[in-house]
Amino acid sequence: MAVILQSLATGTPTHDIAQSHAASLAAEALIPLALVSRTARWLFVPTLFGMQVGIRLLLGPSFAPMLICYLFWVPWDKVGVRAAQLVSRQRPAASDTEATPIALPTPRAKAA
Numbered sequence: 001m002a003v004i005l006q007s008l009a010t011g012t013p014t015h016d017i018a019q020s021h022a023a024s025l026a027a028e029a030l031i032p033l034a035l036v037s038r039t040a041r042w043l044f045v046p047t048l049f050g051m052q053v054g055i056r057l058l059l060g061p062s063f064a065p066m067l068i069c070y071l072f073w074v075p076w077d078k079v080g081v082r083a084a085q086l087v088s089r090q091r092p093a094a095s096d097t098e099a100t101p102i103a104l105p106t107p108r109a110k111a112a
Contacts, residue, residue, distance in 0.1 A: 024051060034073075045073045 027047050033040035049070050052063050 027051070041073065045070065 027044055030040065031044045031048060034044050049067070052067060056062055
C-alpha cells in the first residue's frame with residue numbers, strides 16, 4: 001500500500017519502484033558471494049557502498065561504522081604497488097636534478 005501511495009504522490013509508476021526495491025534486496029542478499037567471487041566483489045561492494053551513501057544523502061541516517069567496513073574490501077597490497085609505480089614514474093631522472101647555473105643580470109654603472 002505504501003508503494004502505491006508513494007507512486008501516486010511522486011508520479012512514478014509502481015513497477016519502477018518495485019524494480020528498485022527488488023534490485024536493492026537482491027544486492028543485499030547476494031553480497032556474501034563477494035567473499036568467494038571476484039566478479040561479485042566488483043559488482044556488489046560498490047553497489048552497496050553507493051546505496052549507503054545515497055541513504056545518507058537523501059534520508060539522513062549516518063552509517064559511519066558500516067562505511068568504514070568497506071575499507072576492508074580494498075586490496076591495499078595492489079594499491080601500494082600502484083602508488084609506488086606512480087611515484088617512480090613521476091620521480092625525475094638523475095640528470096634532471098643537477099643544478100644548472102642561472103645567469104643573473106649585471107648591475108649597470110651609473111652615468112656621471
